Amino acid sequence: MDTYALVxxxxxxxxKAARKLAAAGTEAKNAALxxxxxxxxENEEEILAANRLDMDxxxxxxxxxxxxxxxRLDPRRLDDMADGLRQVAALPDPIGEVxxxxxxxxxxxxxxxxxxxxxxxxxxxxxxxxxxxxxGLCLKTGNAVILKGGSEAIETNKAVTRLLAxxxxxxxxxQTSVQLIDTADRQAVIDLIQMQGLVDLAxxxxxxxxxxxxxxxxxxxxxxxxxxxxHTYVDEDADVAMAVKICFxxxxxxxxxxxxxxxxxxxxxxxxAFLPPMLAAYLEAGVELFGDETVQSxxxxxxxxxEEDWAAEYxxxxxxxxxxxxxxxxxxxxxxxxxxxxECIVTENFQRARRFQQEVDAAAVYVNxxxxxxxxxxxxxxxxxxxxxxxxxxxxxxxxxxxxxxxxLIDGNGQLRS
Amino acid sequence: MDTYALVxxxxxxxxKAARKLAAAGTEAKNAALxxxxxxxxENEEEILAANRLDMDxxxxxxxxxxxxxxxRLDPRRLDDMADGLRQVAALPDPIGEVxxxxxxxxxxxxxxxxxxxxxxxxxxxxxxxxxxxxxGLCLKTGNAVILKGGSEAIETNKAVTRLLAxxxxxxxxxQTSVQLIDTADRQAVIDLIQMQGLVDLAxxxxxxxxxxxxxxxxxxxxxxxxxxxxHTYVDEDADVAMAVKICFxxxxxxxxxxxxxxxxxxxxxxxxAFLPPMLAAYLEAGVELFGDETVQSxxxxxxxxxEEDWAAEYxxxxxxxxxxxxxxxxxxxxxxxxxxxxECIVTENFQRARRFQQEVDAAAVYVNxxxxxxxxxxxxxxxxxxxxxxxxxxxxxxxxxxxxxxxxLIDGNGQLRS
Numbered sequence: 001m002d003t004y005a006l007v008x009x010x011x012x013x014x015x016k017a018a019r020k021l022a023a024a025g026t027e028a029k030n031a032a033l034x035x036x037x038x039x040x041x042e043n044e045e046e047i048l049a050a051n052r053l054d055m056d057x058x059x060x061x062x063x064x065x066x067x068x069x070x071x072r073l074d075p076r077r078l079d080d081m082a083d084g085l086r087q088v089a090a091l092p093d094p095i096g097e098v099x100x101x102x103x104x105x106x107x108x109x110x111x112x113x114x115x116x117x118x119x120x121x122x123x124x125x126x127x128x129x130x131x132x133x134x135x136g137l138c139l140k141t142g143n144a145v146i147l148k149g150g151s152e153a154i155e156t157n158k159a160v161t162r163l164l165a166x167x168x169x170x171x172x173x174x175q176t177s178v179q180l181i182d183t184a185d186r187q188a189v190i191d192l193i194q195m196q197g198l199v200d201l202a203x204x205x206x207x208x209x210x211x212x213x214x215x216x217x218x219x220x221x222x223x224x225x226x227x228x229x230x231h232t233y234v235d236e237d238a239d240v241a242m243a244v245k246i247c248f249x250x251x252x253x254x255x256x257x258x259x260x261x262x263x264x265x266x267x268x269x270x271x272x273a274f275l276p277p278m279l280a281a282y283l284e285a286g287v288e289l290f291g292d293e294t295v296q297s298x299x300x301x302x303x304x305x306x307e308e309d310w311a312a313e314y315x316x317x318x319x320x321x322x323x324x325x326x327x328x329x330x331x332x333x334x335x336x337x338x339x340x341x342x343e344c345i346v347t348e349n350f351q352r353a354r355r356f357q358q359e360v361d362a363a364a365v366y367v368n369x370x371x372x373x374x375x376x377x378x379x380x381x382x383x384x385x386x387x388x389x390x391x392x393x394x395x396x397x398x399x400x401x402x403x404x405x406x407x408x409l410i411d412g413n414g415q416l417r418s
Numbered sequence: 419m420d421t422y423a424l425v426x427x428x429x430x431x432x433x434k435a436a437r438k439l440a441a442a443g444t445e446a447k448n449a450a451l452x453x454x455x456x457x458x459x460e461n462e463e464e465i466l467a468a469n470r471l472d473m474d475x476x477x478x479x480x481x482x483x484x485x486x487x488x489x490r491l492d493p494r495r496l497d498d499m500a501d502g503l504r505q506v507a508a509l510p511d512p513i514g515e516v517x518x519x520x521x522x523x524x525x526x527x528x529x530x531x532x533x534x535x536x537x538x539x540x541x542x543x544x545x546x547x548x549x550x551x552x553x554g555l556c557l558k559t560g561n562a563v564i565l566k567g568g569s570e571a572i573e574t575n576k577a578v579t580r581l582l583a584x585x586x587x588x589x590x591x592x593q594t595s596v597q598l599i600d601t602a603d604r605q606a607v608i609d610l611i612q613m614q615g616l617v618d619l620a621x622x623x624x625x626x627x628x629x630x631x632x633x634x635x636x637x638x639x640x641x642x643x644x645x646x647x648x649h650t651y652v653d654e655d656a657d658v659a660m661a662v663k664i665c666f667x668x669x670x671x672x673x674x675x676x677x678x679x680x681x682x683x684x685x686x687x688x689x690x691a692f693l694p695p696m697l698a699a700y701l702e703a704g705v706e707l708f709g710d711e712t713v714q715s716x717x718x719x720x721x722x723x724x725e726e727d728w729a730a731e732y733x734x735x736x737x738x739x740x741x742x743x744x745x746x747x748x749x750x751x752x753x754x755x756x757x758x759x760x761e762c763i764v765t766e767n768f769q770r771a772r773r774f775q776q777e778v779d780a781a782a783v784y785v786n787x788x789x790x791x792x793x794x795x796x797x798x799x800x801x802x803x804x805x806x807x808x809x810x811x812x813x814x815x816x817x818x819x820x821x822x823x824x825x826x827l828i829d830g831n832g833q834l835r836s
Contacts, residue, residue, distance in 0.1 A: 117809050365828070391535050
């Protein structure tokens, strides 16, 4: 079968499954999620064997160690995947929730209820944990999911998907609730994100390149996730000790995440007290620093920052640092280089804190806390399918309600429009 | 200036305006809306003169009369446009509304508030009333709008947009809050819907062809609007007299709208009592009927229905009619040919009414009322920018909240992620 026919067949099967899933009760969906968790645990050997095939092929291809680490499964990581499914089972089911409505003057009653989106396509890289995560979140919200993971993880994903689909089927839900596009043909992604009328939403998860390619080629609705050029602005009225701790945490605690800080902006008046201890802490932690001339004057180890540094999502222990003359200059910089993900001001000044939160255009705007908190679990959502950096449908961390749509039920007794 | 440069310049200006509009207060926005309404009334002669230029050119090009009628303005239609702006001014402002949040275990407070989308592009045909409508709705929700109307209306749109922008500026809001792409170059639409990072949402309003073209070419988020192949299913337990009235209203009251009925499905057991009076009423009203063999057996005036009829959005006094053996067959037909807009069952049976509403996948699912009620005003929204037929972000009639996004404000006192 050619790639287009393969993708279309899966999309049609997903649409059929979606109709059944939309009508499935919470108990059936939760039973399936628990069965899926058990299936991962009970078939550990089969999954790890498939993962070894992927790892061997990846090593032979010379994949770099950070990618090999993402690809690798072990018993502990498999347990985490199973636990994730159990946590999703424990969350409240958003489907069917009444979210609006009322009686109209003509006697019609309008009831707005949450419904599944239908068919969700997830396009991601070689991270097998996303396979179970995405499958669980979509099943809980009554959506059929079509997974297209990185080709390096294909054997692992095939094993995991087969087990998850079988577990769903054993609980009376459609086998095709969870499907994998299991071809290495890159055209499959294009075909998938152009299945208008069959795919209701595509979510790319991964590198900026992957996300850009999906946005550029998609003919179905897309939610952009993840690119995070996050700033922390240390105001002239910052508590210096607090600012040092927040900025250290935002950069160093887990620099590969999208909510980690990439550029530090410092008010000129705060620089003399703040920069010496801050730069020392960073240098001790192995952070490579790129700064403007003022920042460089504080340490010979600060390299000159270029235009690329202000726009960079390093994703590692590098940081750009700039001294600004005012909060307005900081906000201009953020508007010019930020990705509307997470931005922070450290200040004790009430009016500036308020203005910064109102005027900075980002999914999450912090006062006096690390940007690392932009995360579904930290916000109390219990789960997360990704972090949206667009403004349509969902913004910031996406939990279960963000995987739903709604419809209106209208009841009458013969009302006519005049 | 070439078209791309022109569009980019307007998009950049819109983005700048959007930052100011996001911070604008409700009183300033309402004052601008009222000033915009007055500007249309006080400059009636200027607008009508511009409209005459468009009408003359359109007649010379041989535009058909229904299109000429949409293009034509007169004092009454201008008054309606002004009244529309005043109605929007009277609606509650959704911006700033707190729609979620709480205190996290670590002491962080999270506040989810409504914010504008940013820059909204509206692509539409030669209907000058959309120009004022869209400008008003976007301004009220703090969005900068870029309008691209049909080239036949260009002189009218230029006059209207100039007056609206000047009125906004006179009230202290940016002149570029409301902008028109005033070139006839069709490339402008493509450029506009590919302005990633500058345009936050594109809404096409108009024919299926226009919507398709926007969806196929856009690289910014799009909301699809309008295509409506709506069905009414007359169940075996329908109240026949009510069914005749509902089906007549759904087809005849205003057949050009997207919520008008296009296909009538009749349970076999209901046909003998229902079809004779129904077909007679339709024929008397000049409705052209296309039916299957059973329907044809009731009247020699019923023409044979083809596959195209089941998929047709006639938009006029034509109707497809089919007899089905069960509600399941009706729902299968709706799933195969419907556009997920508005669907109706006429029945006195509780269980079937409930199942139909739960299982039919559409923005609005009716029991015992005309599908013609799918409309922002009828649902109590006070205004409508369009009717979404997709499931992402907005579904069904879109009012003011559907033109907003949200952001999270997070307040802390030095919280760090561990």
